[in-house]
Amino acid sequence: VNGLSINLSHNLNTLNSGPALLADAATSHFDELFADPTTDIAIYGHVHHQMLRYSSQDQLVINPGSVGQPFFKQGRLNADRRAQYAILQIDDTGLAEVSFRKVAYDLNQELKLAKESALPYLNLYQEILFDGVAHTHDDELLDKINQQYGYVERLKQLANQ
Structure with missing residues (x-):
């Protein structure tokens, strides 16, 4: 430039x-x-x-x-x-x-849109959105959430489509 x-x-x-x-x-x-x-x-x-x-x-x-x-x-x-x-x-x-x-933007409105969109990892997203706390590298927590919500299986299904 x-x-x-x-x-x-x-x-x-x-x-x-x-x-x-x-x-x-x-x-x-x-x-x-x-x-x-x-x-x-x-x-x-x-x-x-x-x-x-x-x-x-x-x-x-x-x-x-x-x-x-x-x-x-x-x-x-x-x-x-x-x-x-x-x-x-x-x-x-x-x-x-x-x-x-x-x-500035409306964090509550952003969270509402995330919920309406069924955003995966919603609780983690809410925490980083409002508190700035990220769990990106917390493998134990992420494994637990992946199992609880079946995220790995859903991803495999998407990959096979």
Whole structure:
């Protein structure tokens, strides 16, 4: 965009999960977002945490946050459940501005829509929606819920259709 090279990714190319790109991670992890050394800006998601920092080569690293599941380790910041995003303004000279935004939305209405849609894992969704508590890697709990609601069997049935 106007001479700037931007890399978009969910996480590191070699990872599908894990905390490698949390705010307190080593700069070397963020350097991995720049496989091409000519890239100027890396934008990633995964950790659902609005952030701006730099690589060891002074390339810009941005996480726009999460529209539906923002995350902060700090409790008072995590209590803010507004949708998050970022806007990059790029003009003829280069990157003019990075603006982090938050927008309130009706969490109760969102939960109502989830219930009406028979969203799987509804109780877990409600907990992350209102409290910011995620159980993504709690295998024991997820196994219990999968068995209780037959989610694995339902998935197998869908895969065979």
